[in-house]
Amino acid sequence: MGMQQGMSWQVELDVLCVVVVLHVLRKRRGRSEPRRKFPDSDSGSDFDENTTDLPFPKPLSRSSFLAPDFDPATFLSSLTNRHQTLEDLRLELRELSQGLNKELLDVVNENYQDFLSLGGALQGGEEKVEEISVGLLGFQRDVAAIHAKVEARKAEMESLLQEKKAYRIKANIGRALLDIAERIEELEQRLMIVGTKTSNGLPSSTEDVDSDQEGFISDNTESEGDSEEETDESAIISVKRLESHVEKYLYIVSESDRIGSDHPFVVGQQPRLEKIRSTLLLDLDTALKQSRKGGTKDETRTVKVLRLYDSLKAESSAVSALKQLSI
Known part of the structure; x- marks a missing residue:
């Protein structure tokens, strides 16, 4: 029993040797090379047609050893129906192994120069790998440095863009302030508000509002008792013109509120706006x-004038004026 187990192990070793050599040959030659046929192949062409029915074991096939999941024990267990002793099986495996070894030797001899060149190419490979590794490390450092520069440039650009945005906002505010100043000056000219200007170019806020209206309503404010019944059509104030003046004033106020009532320029223009409002109320x-x-x-003219009072939020002034007229 022990001898049989020993022979079984030897058979498995022979099978493994055959498998290894077959795989080496297959990888070396490739599938495109036609396979050589040996007398022990599956073709069975050397057997006599009259002996095919005899219980002789068929020659071992190479394809049986090339399966991806090949297992020697499984292969041997599949040979239970072979009418062959273990010694004969070992002999057949040895012959197959010898033939494969000879074939492998022929392949090596045919490609001897290739093997030599491959060995020569592999000499000094460690130094080349080290050189490549050093080069890659240097390249990695360069990439990291460039990345850091790009990030710094990105942060700088973001800061500059924010600064540009702030300057653009300030420029828009400056243009709006210039527009307000021009509109105030234009409205003062239309209302014929003439006053002395301070060193900063702005009219003094201490001027008497009534004195500024002498040129515009002098023909209408002379002693009411002397000429109340006399009418001068050229001196009648146009309601349409008053509406235009009120609209311009309200636009200036809305733009000032949009910029901010606490802005220094807007605060500096408040005396002029108050004077314009007082002049409009007098008109x-x-x-x-x-x-x-x-x-x-x-009635139509009266209603329009009262609406202008309401636009200026001066309802109390309208009530006072109506009371004076009713006295």
Whole structure:
């Protein structure tokens, strides 16, 4: 029993040797090379047709050893129906192994120069690998340095863009302030507000509002008792013109609020805006008196004037003017 087990192990070793050599040959030659046929192949061409029915074992096939999941024990267990002794099986495996070894030797001899060149190419490979490793490390450091520069440049660009955005906002505010200043000056000219200017180019805030209106309503504010019944059509204040002046004033106020009532420039323009508002209220009082002058009541004109009072949020001034007219 022990001898049989020993022979079985030897058979398995022979099978493994055959498998290794077959795989080496297969990888070396490739599938494109035609396979050589040996007398022990599956073709069975050397056997007599009259002996095919005899219980002789078929020659071992190379394909049986090339399976990806080949296992020697499984292969031997599949040979239980072979009418062959272990010694004969060993002999057949040895012959197959010898033939494969000879074939492998022929392959090596045919490609001897290739093997020599491959060995020569592998000499000094460690130094080349070290050189490549050093080069890669240097390249990695260069990439890291470039990445750091790019990140720094990115942060700088973001800072500059934010600064540019802030300057653009300030420029827009500056243009809006210039527009407000031009509109205030234009409205003062239309209302004929003339006053002395301070060193910064702005009118003094201590001027008397009533004195600024002498050129515009002098023909209408002379002694009411002396010429109340006399009418001068050229001196009548146009309600349409008053509406235009009020709209311009309200636009200036809205733009000032949009910029910010605490802005230094807007704060500096408040005296001029107050003077314009006072002038507009005086003109509205005059227009209201003219609409009710001589007992003739122009209701349409009166309603328009009262709406302008409401636009200026000066309802109390309108009430006071109406009370004075009713006295």
